[in-house]
Amino acid sequence: MDISKLLLKSFVPPTELTSKSLDPAAGRDDAKTAEGLKSVARQFETVLLHQVVKQMKETVDYSSLDEEDESGEQVNSMYWSFMTDAIGRQGGFGVWKSLYEGLAGQQGIDLEKYPADGMVLDERL
Numbered sequence: 001m002d003i004s005k006l007l008l009k010s011f012v013p014p015t016e017l018t019s020k021s022l023d024p025a026a027g028r029d030d031a032k033t034a035e036g037l038k039s040v041a042r043q044f045e046t047v048l049l050h051q052v053v054k055q056m057k058e059t060v061d062y063s064s065l066d067e068e069d070e071s072g073e074q075v076n077s078m079y080w081s082f083m084t085d086a087i088g089r090q091g092g093f094g095v096w097k098s099l100y101e102g103l104a105g106q107q108g109i110d111l112e113k114y115p116a117d118g119m120v121l122d123e124r125l
Contacts, residue, residue: 034114037103041096041116046088048095053084 057080087093097116104111 030109030114033107034104034109037107037109038096038100038116041100041103042088042092044099045092045096046085049084049088049092050081053080 057077100116101111104114104116
């Protein structure tokens with residue numbers, strides 16, 4: 001069988017296109033989308049914080065009493081990791097808010113209805 005005949009047999013004509021079906025925001029739940037964008041922005045900031053803290057940690061001279069004992073280095077690494085996670089959970093440095101506002105604006109989310117409010121960093125950390 002000729003391939004063109006096979007393609008024509010399997011071709012299904014497109015449904016009628018309307019301006020609503022071309023709108024990417026049609027049928028979207030803005031509240032759910034806004035929460036998803038906030039979550040992604042917070043996660044991105046946490047990853048960024050991990051990278052910043054990793055670079056910062058490398059500037060600190062850490063020495064153990066026992067040079068062959070690597071457990072002190074592991075504990076130190078865990079400390080930095082947990083501290084960074086705690087900073088991220090408590091709101092980070094606010095980079096996520098700017099990122100969220102930019103992404104929400106691109107998605108057509110009303111920032112007055114779904115503002116970038118939320119957690120504030122506890123400065124005692």
